[in-house]
Amino acid sequence: MQTKNIAIVGSGLAGSLLAIYLRKRNHQVTVFDRRPDIRKIQFSGRSINLAMSVRGWKALDTIGIGEEIRKLAIPMDKRAIHVNGQPEYFQKYGKDGEAIYSISRGVLNRKMITLAEEAGALFKFEEKVWDVNLPEAKIYTGESEKGAWEEYQYDIIFGCDGAFSRTRHKMQRRSRFDYSQDFLDAGYKELGIPANSDGTHKLDKNSLHIWPRGKFMLIALPNLDGSFTCTLFMPYEGEDSFEMLSSDVKIVEFWNKYFPDTKDLMPTLLEDFKRNPTSALVTMKCYPWTYWDKVALVGDSAHAIVPFYGQGINAGFEDITVLDNIIKNYEGDNWQDIFEAYQEARKPNADAIAELSYRNFIEMSSKTADPKFILRKKIEKRFSEKYPEKWLPLYSRVTFTHKPYAEALEIGDQQAAIMDEVMNLDRIEDIWDSDGVEQKILDRLESYEAQSTSILSNKSF
Amino acid sequence: MQTKNIAIVGSGLAGSLLAIYLRKRNHQVTVFDRRPDIRKIQFSGRSINLAMSVRGWKALDTIGIGEEIRKLAIPMDKRAIHVNGQPEYFQKYGKDGEAIYSISRGVLNRKMITLAEEAGALFKFEEKVWDVNLPEAKIYTGESEKGAWEEYQYDIIFGCDGAFSRTRHKMQRRSRFDYSQDFLDAGYKELGIPANSDGTHKLDKNSLHIWPRGKFMLIALPNLDGSFTCTLFMPYEGEDSFEMLSSDVKIVEFWNKYFPDTKDLMPTLLEDFKRNPTSALVTMKCYPWTYWDKVALVGDSAHAIVPFYGQGINAGFEDITVLDNIIKNYEGDNWQDIFEAYQEARKPNADAIAELSYRNFIEMSSKTADPKFILRKKIEKRFSEKYPEKWLPLYSRVTFTHKPYAEALEIGDQQAAIMDEVMNLDRIEDIWDSDGVEQKILDRLESYEAQSTSILSNKSF
Numbered sequence: 001m002q003t004k005n006i007a008i009v010g011s012g013l014a015g016s017l018l019a020i021y022l023r024k025r026n027h028q029v030t031v032f033d034r035r036p037d038i039r040k041i042q043f044s045g046r047s048i049n050l051a052m053s054v055r056g057w058k059a060l061d062t063i064g065i066g067e068e069i070r071k072l073a074i075p076m077d078k079r080a081i082h083v084n085g086q087p088e089y090f091q092k093y094g095k096d097g098e099a100i101y102s103i104s105r106g107v108l109n110r111k112m113i114t115l116a117e118e119a120g121a122l123f124k125f126e127e128k129v130w131d132v133n134l135p136e137a138k139i140y141t142g143e144s145e146k147g148a149w150e151e152y153q154y155d156i157i158f159g160c161d162g163a164f165s166r167t168r169h170k171m172q173r174r175s176r177f178d179y180s181q182d183f184l185d186a187g188y189k190e191l192g193i194p195a196n197s198d199g200t201h202k203l204d205k206n207s208l209h210i211w212p213r214g215k216f217m218l219i220a221l222p223n224l225d226g227s228f229t230c231t232l233f234m235p236y237e238g239e240d241s242f243e244m245l246s247s248d249v250k251i252v253e254f255w256n257k258y259f260p261d262t263k264d265l266m267p268t269l270l271e272d273f274k275r276n277p278t279s280a281l282v283t284m285k286c287y288p289w290t291y292w293d294k295v296a297l298v299g300d301s302a303h304a305i306v307p308f309y310g311q312g313i314n315a316g317f318e319d320i321t322v323l324d325n326i327i328k329n330y331e332g333d334n335w336q337d338i339f340e341a342y343q344e345a346r347k348p349n350a351d352a353i354a355e356l357s358y359r360n361f362i363e364m365s366s367k368t369a370d371p372k373f374i375l376r377k378k379i380e381k382r383f384s385e386k387y388p389e390k391w392l393p394l395y396s397r398v399t400f401t402h403k404p405y406a407e408a409l410e411i412g413d414q415q416a417a418i419m420d421e422v423m424n425l426d427r428i429e430d431i432w433d434s435d436g437v438e439q440k441i442l443d444r445l446e447s448y449e450a451q452s453t454s455i456l457s458n459k460s461f
Numbered sequence: 462m463q464t465k466n467i468a469i470v471g472s473g474l475a476g477s478l479l480a481i482y483l484r485k486r487n488h489q490v491t492v493f494d495r496r497p498d499i500r501k502i503q504f505s506g507r508s509i510n511l512a513m514s515v516r517g518w519k520a521l522d523t524i525g526i527g528e529e530i531r532k533l534a535i536p537m538d539k540r541a542i543h544v545n546g547q548p549e550y551f552q553k554y555g556k557d558g559e560a561i562y563s564i565s566r567g568v569l570n571r572k573m574i575t576l577a578e579e580a581g582a583l584f585k586f587e588e589k590v591w592d593v594n595l596p597e598a599k600i601y602t603g604e605s606e607k608g609a610w611e612e613y614q615y616d617i618i619f620g621c622d623g624a625f626s627r628t629r630h631k632m633q634r635r636s637r638f639d640y641s642q643d644f645l646d647a648g649y650k651e652l653g654i655p656a657n658s659d660g661t662h663k664l665d666k667n668s669l670h671i672w673p674r675g676k677f678m679l680i681a682l683p684n685l686d687g688s689f690t691c692t693l694f695m696p697y698e699g700e701d702s703f704e705m706l707s708s709d710v711k712i713v714e715f716w717n718k719y720f721p722d723t724k725d726l727m728p729t730l731l732e733d734f735k736r737n738p739t740s741a742l743v744t745m746k747c748y749p750w751t752y753w754d755k756v757a758l759v760g761d762s763a764h765a766i767v768p769f770y771g772q773g774i775n776a777g778f779e780d781i782t783v784l785d786n787i788i789k790n791y792e793g794d795n796w797q798d799i800f801e802a803y804q805e806a807r808k809p810n811a812d813a814i815a816e817l818s819y820r821n822f823i824e825m826s827s828k829t830a831d832p833k834f835i836l837r838k839k840i841e842k843r844f845s846e847k848y849p850e851k852w853l854p855l856y857s858r859v860t861f862t863h864k865p866y867a868e869a870l871e872i873g874d875q876q877a878a879i880m881d882e883v884m885n886l887d888r889i890e891d892i893w894d895s896d897g898v899e900q901k902i903l904d905r906l907e908s909y910e911a912q913s914t915s916i917l918s919n920k921s922f
Contacts (some may be wrong), residue, residue, distance in 0.1 A: 058514070146607060164634075172642075173625075175644070175741045176644045176741055177642070177646055178642065178643050179640070179641065179642050180641035180642070180643075181633075181638070181639065181640050181641075182639050182641075183637045183638070183639055221755070236637075280636040280637055429480065449512075
């Protein structure tokens with residue numbers, strides 16, 4: 001394959017990983033970012049820790065940087081649920097040995113940029129891309145939108161510039177470009193739990209901690225330095241909303257009421273709450289993702305999702321594994337074919353993980369505290385352990401396999417319909433581990449298999 | 462109410478009607494348009510004739526210009542269906558005296574601008590708005606996006622700048638602005654049937670003519686000068702698509718095969734086909750429609766819909782009637798309250814007519830030629846004539862009443878479910894006018910009424 005001169009817009013996680021991949025295939029790579037080098041500045045205070053799982057790790061391991069990144073990560077093999085007036089309890093995410101990994105987005109981004117530089121990518125920070133000429137693969141940068149611009153000519157441009165991508169923005173003004181952005185009524189705020197003075201964690205460090213409160217929730221993910229990065233998800237308006245927490249007194253009263261067990265853990269709560277911005281949560285979908293053989297979107301710029309499945313970074317990194325596989329398997333040098341295969345492979349899966357992520361807010365914020373839900377999980381777990389080839393729980397399929405997200409969504413809906421029936425059985429609390437319940441599930445699975453038009457395959461992108 | 466200095470962006474139908482309304486309330490009105498004065502140029506060759514119905518007429522009659530506009534309009538009280546190898550047949554739209562009105566968009570626009578000027582609005586043509594400062598209600602215009610700009614300060618700005626609105630575009634870059642644009646796989650092309658040499662029409666002039674061909678269709682709407690404006694709706698790609706009609710021979714062959722009865726009617730078919738662009742069909746939704754007390758979107762800029770229900774102009778004009786009613790009923794001068802009431806009243810109805818319009822492509826292009834569909838309409842008509850207070854057909858509710866579109870969508874779905882059951886009755890072709898069928902419909906209606914949570918009211922916006 002011919003060496004191309006490639007620009008990547010955006011030095012975030014997708015941009016820097018793609019830079020490494022393209023360098024391994026010997027292309028020239030320049031990465032533009034309108035912001036300063038993240039290695040030289042303080043973090044923004046609007047971050048949610050990442051939960052890296054197998055799709056993300058595969059992308060890193062494939063180019064041999066997984067081990068290095070694992071040093072930045074803390075495994076979380078369970079949820080730790082904090083319900084007021086009850087002892088903390090735990091929900092395992094998967095089988096023994098399966099875990100998701102907490103990583104600070106900023107810490108990871110710094111490392112990835114350094115690795116990309118070492119691989120030979122050139123980074124241009126604080127260079128603002130204002131316009132992209134799609135058919136000619138030209139980039140225009142400058143101090144301001146109205147000032148003088150510099151023109152750069154490339155063979156290919158990748159837009160890795162996130163949910164509010166300038167590159168996509170240019171594609172969006174063209175005819176026949178489908179696009180949607182949908183904001184949740186809830187926003188989020190970053191908060192923190194510092195380390196103990198001896199550097200240890202104040203809570204179990206191998207758990208993703210959740211304080212589910214129905215319409216809002218607090219979560220905490222561990223960092224290497226003994227601290228936790230916390231995120232409060234809450235409606236903007238209405239009862240118990242960001243709007244209501246308009247004074248120190250109101251914040252403290254709210255906290256005492258809903259999160260009394262965290263009071264001692266969060267000594268800088270008030271300062272954090274007032275200093276850090278309230279950020280929005282958006283689902284963004286679009287299509288097509290590519291323009292001729294010239295431009296392609298990768299990661300959040302193509303499919304921004306809400307964070308409740310912990311799959312944002314995993315989906316973005318999987319884009320890159322899939323794209324690289326397609327590049328590898330194409331004999332010739334036809335980037336238009338490569339781009340078309342890429343977007344056709346990824347679009348249905350991006351839509352599916354968007355839907356699953358949206359739904360998971362309900363699961364995390366309400367259901368994790370619901371005894372019915374806990375029983376349901378127990379029945380599923382029992383069945384799945386006995387018949388692992390017949391029942392892979394949805395969460396596990398998404399998080400611990402490389403099977404397509406679209407397949408996970410479809411099979412997950414079938415499983416949910418079966419479990420709805422099971423939970424409606426008389427006295428399910430008493431008979432949940434009976435042969436009758438087991439047989440019921442087996443029968444329903446069989447009838448799904450009979451119906452199945454074999455649209456589901458095991459192919460994994 | 463205090464006189465405001467108001468800018469309207471866009472001199473199309475919504476912009477010029479809104480200008481007249483605001484002038485009647487004594488506000489200063491300046492209308493900006495990036496294009497030249499439509500009264501001084503040739504039409505674009507990408508127009509679809511309007512089908513004005515009661516919602517549109519109400520907006521015109523309320524400010525006393527309905528009579529003048531009626532002179533430009535031709536009533537169409539029926540569909541004329543052209544099926545290959547069958548005689549033309551007719552489907553009445555409503556009761557006797559009910560009709561929709563064909564008007565050339567360009568002809569109407571010219572007239573509306575003149576009426577707005579006469580009402581005292583100032584028009585600034587060929588002045589391109591590049592940016593809008595939303596919180597300060599400032600507009601920036603200039604020759605080019607990168608050149609020098611002029612700044613204008615207003616009290617209020619209305620964005621009437623259509624489906625690809627610059628005003629909305631500025632709102633869209635803000636957080637928590639929901640937005641979607643979805644393109645159909647089909648596009649459209651304007652074609653024409655000229656008048657006879659004596660100025661008469663070559664087809665029945667009081668019909669909307671349809672050549673339904675399944676995945677594509679041709680329609681023709683009459684003009685005052687004896688001509689018809691025709692529109693071919695067809696997929697972009699695939700069998701029988703715009704992409705396939707890539708040579709004179711292919712166009713002629715296609716035409717001979719599918720529209721042989723129009724051959725003599727369309728002497729300039731080939732020239733028209735090649736000269737006129739293929740245009741896209743988009744559904745655009747967004748929310749909010751307003752910004753503080755400063756900016757509001759009206760018409761296509763807030764809710765662009767596909768043209769298959771003939772309601773685009775009617776929905777846009779109804780925005781203005783509703784807005785004006787709210788302005789009238791508000792005692793004070795609080796435009797933020799006015800704007801909030803406006804968008805809350807209109808948004809559900811805009812979403813409903815978008816959905817109905819999208820669905821109607823199927824009805825027009827396939828079902829109008831289907832004997833089952835024709836029987837279905839006959840049963841509905843019979844029942845509706847006998848029990849007019851119990852059954853107002855969906856098309857009539859949308860087209861010949863001022864009841865909210867959202868109500869039409871909901872009741873229409875109930876009616877469709879009932880008619881699905883009726884059409885599934887044994888030997889429905891033989892018993893369609895029997896007492897049994899009638900009783901079946903009555904029974905099902907009763908059960909809907911019993912279920913009804915009385916969310917439906919008769920209030921009409």
